[in-house]
Amino acid sequence: MSTLFIALSLGLAGIDPLGMLLLAAARASGMRRRPIALFGITVLVGTIAFGVGVTLLLGGQIHAIAQWFNNAPDELYVILQLLITGMLIIWGTRRIIRQLRAEPVAKSESNLVKFLRFGAIPVGLLFTLSMAIDPSFLALIPLSAHSSNLVLTILVFTIWITVSQSPLFLFVIASCLNADKKLILWIQKVQKRHAKRINTIINVCILIAAGILSTDVFWFLATGKWLL
Known part of the structure; x- marks a missing residue:
């Protein structure tokens, strides 16, 4: 359960509206619903397959991963988790500083929309590779490899992509139901009213994930046993 909770926290921390904004611009330019649905499906399935595939490649196959990680010295886990914790802390700190300074987030303009003309599936695969x-995606790889469980690995990446790209999938569903215009208006209102609160929640999720991993390390150093 702790592994799934971390995946959920990292998913919340990695929520990215770029995909939704890309599809919204494409829809406004006249793109049909079918390519939008194909793009969403490609991102969902592709990211899960990509994450699981990278995890499996760490040891060739899930049993080899389990054997290697079970035989690996605990010091390796300490180093890996400290590196991930440090990465999350730096990431969260940069987000907090940017929020305090009220720095605008760089936007990707219409070039991404133009790429959709090459086909929803190829562009969806490119979007997947950008993960x-x-x-937050990179942090899942050693975490899922540590679990040495294929089903859990699939669940971890499924939870992460579903949560982190929830704006994209909500737009895909809304588009299929012909309610995408209402969704765009609603999202714009929410962003104006609760932008700071949403950013704060994301920052807290990042720090919670870092806190769980660091607690796991310090608990091991103190007791010789892992919490996760």
């Missing part, structure tokens, strides 16, 4: 530079 490789997401800190």
